[in-house]
Amino acid sequence: MLPSWLLSLIGGGLIGGAAALLLATQGRIAGISGIAGGLLAGAPSSDRGWRVAFLGAMLGVGALLALLWPSSIGVPEARSLPTLVVAGLLVGFGTRMGNGCTSGHGVCGLSRFSPRSAAATGTFMGAAFVTVALVHFLFGGTL
Amino acid sequence: MKGSIVTAALSGGLFALGLAVAGMTQPDKVIGFLDVFGAWDPDLAFVMAGAIAVNAPTYFLIRRRSAPFLLPKWSLPSRRDVDKRLVAGGALFGVGWGLGGYCPGPALTSLPSASGAVITFTLAMLAGMALFQVWERRGAAQRSASAHQPSPLSSTVVDA
Numbered sequence: 001m002l003p004s005w006l007l008s009l010i011g012g013g014l015i016g017g018a019a020a021l022l023l024a025t026q027g028r029i030a031g032i033s034g035i036a037g038g039l040l041a042g043a044p045s046s047d048r049g050w051r052v053a054f055l056g057a058m059l060g061v062g063a064l065l066a067l068l069w070p071s072s073i074g075v076p077e078a079r080s081l082p083t084l085v086v087a088g089l090l091v092g093f094g095t096r097m098g099n100g101c102t103s104g105h106g107v108c109g110l111s112r113f114s115p116r117s118a119a120a121t122g123t124f125m126g127a128a129f130v131t132v133a134l135v136h137f138l139f140g141g142t143l
Numbered sequence: 144m145k146g147s148i149v150t151a152a153l154s155g156g157l158f159a160l161g162l163a164v165a166g167m168t169q170p171d172k173v174i175g176f177l178d179v180f181g182a183w184d185p186d187l188a189f190v191m192a193g194a195i196a197v198n199a200p201t202y203f204l205i206r207r208r209s210a211p212f213l214l215p216k217w218s219l220p221s222r223r224d225v226d227k228r229l230v231a232g233g234a235l236f237g238v239g240w241g242l243g244g245y246c247p248g249p250a251l252t253s254l255p256s257a258s259g260a261v262i263t264f265t266l267a268m269l270a271g272m273a274l275f276q277v278w279e280r281r282g283a284a285q286r287s288a289s290a291h292q293p294s295p296l297s298s299t300v301v302d303a
Binding site: 022035059063122130 | 186201255259267
């Protein structure tokens with residue numbers, strides 16, 4: 001078995017390759033919140049097909065992983081369902097308000113040297129570090 | 144256009160596989176990466192490093208073309224300014240990411256595993272996106288009612 005940091009590096013390379021493929025073939029940003037949010041926001045029918053295909057394949061591979069490599073899919077043991085409701089609402093609202101998430105701003109935006117994406121990535125990384133630190137010190141890491 | 148459907152599916156599938164190989168579909172590992180004052184697990188820094196190492200050079204290489212391979216034009220964000228909305232949205236997202244250990248891609252990739260945790264998170268995430276839609280429309284309606292000039296539609300912004 002490969003060391004876990006190397007798997008992370010390889011997985012990151014696959015993610016970067018997936019983003020490069022979408023850019024090269026259709027000139028689009030592989031930002032998950034933007035692709036999904038565009039569907040929810042009622043993108044015109046000419047702009048829906050590729051979104052459905054991208055997300056459908058993501059779910060399809062997710063189903064294969066759940067069947068063939070279940071240990072790759074975890075659950076947050078230290079988080080309760082009410083916490084996950086709050087977390088989901090914030091992630092959904094925040095990624096739409098800030099026009100992107102870890103993929104769109106992080107992977108794609110930093111690769112394009114976009115100042116907007118650099119500011120967004122710095123902000124969400126900082127907020128996430130502070131949040132986990134607060135959960136660590138105030139609640140003993142479980143919430 | 145059929146080709147772009149196929150390549151979008153290939154990209155989405157490869158993206159999901161990459162997330163799983165990288166460990167991003169394990170929320171406890173994500174939280175461990177964010178837990179710098181606890182038992183910090185630095186592995187996930189290598190995800191971003193690997194992704195950018197592949198994507199950045201390819202981006203600048205591909206962008207030397209006048210158009211992508213299958214479509215007549217680029218659909219890329221053109222804004223470069225940093226505004227309050229970007230920072231506030233990023234901060235809300237970061238708090239949610241730290242609370243749940245899921246960001247949007249890993250949540251969708253993990254959804255077919257059908258754990259209570261991922262179903263709960265993903266439904267709430269979709270509700271949060273829909274809520275933003277409602278909030279934005281109300282704000283736009285109020286602005287155009289109070290000001291005589293129509294406000295610029297934020298829906299014209301291409302997402303990062």
